[in-house]
Amino acid sequence: MPVKPSQDWLDFWPQERDVIYRPERIRYIRKSIKFDGCVFCNARDNGVQVESLCVYKNELAMVVLNKFPYNTGHVMILPTRHCGDLTELRDDEYSALQELVRTTVKVIKAEYGVDGINVGLNMGRVAGAGIPDHLHWHVVPRWVGDTNFFPLVAETKVLPETLEQTYARYAKHFEKVK
Numbered sequence: 671m672p673v674k675p676s677q678d679w680l681d682f683w684p685q686e687r688d689v690i691y692r693p694e695r696i697r698y699i700r701k702s703i704k705f706d707g708c709v710f711c712n713a714r715d716n717g718v719q720v721e722s723l724c725v726y727k728n729e730l731a732m733v734v735l736n737k738f739p740y741n742t743g744h745v746m747i748l749p750t751r752h753c754g755d756l757t758e759l760r761d762d763e764y765s766a767l768q769e770l771v772r773t774t775v776k777v778i779k780a781e782y783g784v785d786g787i788n789v790g791l792n793m794g795r796v797a798g799a800g801i802p803d804h805l806h807w808h809v810v811p812r813w814v815g816d817t818n819f820f821p822l823v824a825e826t827k828v829l830p831e832t833l834e835q836t837y838a839r840y841a842k843h844f845e846k847v848k
């Protein structure tokens with residue numbers, strides 16, 4: 671059983687969740703991806719396309735949309751290599767990841783006109799990582815007034831755009847990133 675954090679913690683940093691019901695939004699994508707093995711490695715192997723939710727990938731790092739976003743535009747930055755421990759990343763991987771976090775923040779600011787952005791890494795299941803074996807930094811756009819969203823479960827919140835729309839908004843920026 672995953673250990674659940676206190677509600678206080680949920681209020682300032684979103685937890686990954688086990689079960690989400692939003693079939694009208696995810697059916698298309700769920701059908702397209704096989705879920706044997708690591709979902710992030712699957713996204714990597716399926717390449718940059720909306721079906722994999724992978725919006726950008728290079729040799730060391732990649733950007734994948736969160737299938738169960740806490741807020742519009744929620745993406746994750748992950749090492750291209752399957753690795754679950756920050757201390758086991760090579761220097762070039764770590765640098766590439768930090769660079770990609772910064773690039774993603776620039777894209778979000780340009781595309782979404784946000785009031786703030788959460789950037790964070792949950793290491794280990796007890797810390798809230800839903801997929802602890804493959805590191806992923808959450809990058810979550812924030813707007814004034816959205817704070818009451820986070821304690822809620824997804825089915826009570828209707829996000830203003832679909833994953834496909836979010837993907838298109840990111841893709842047009844990341845197409846230009848080497």
Ligand SMILES: [Zn+2]
Pocket residue numbers: 708709710711712751752753803804
């Ligand atoms: Zn993996």
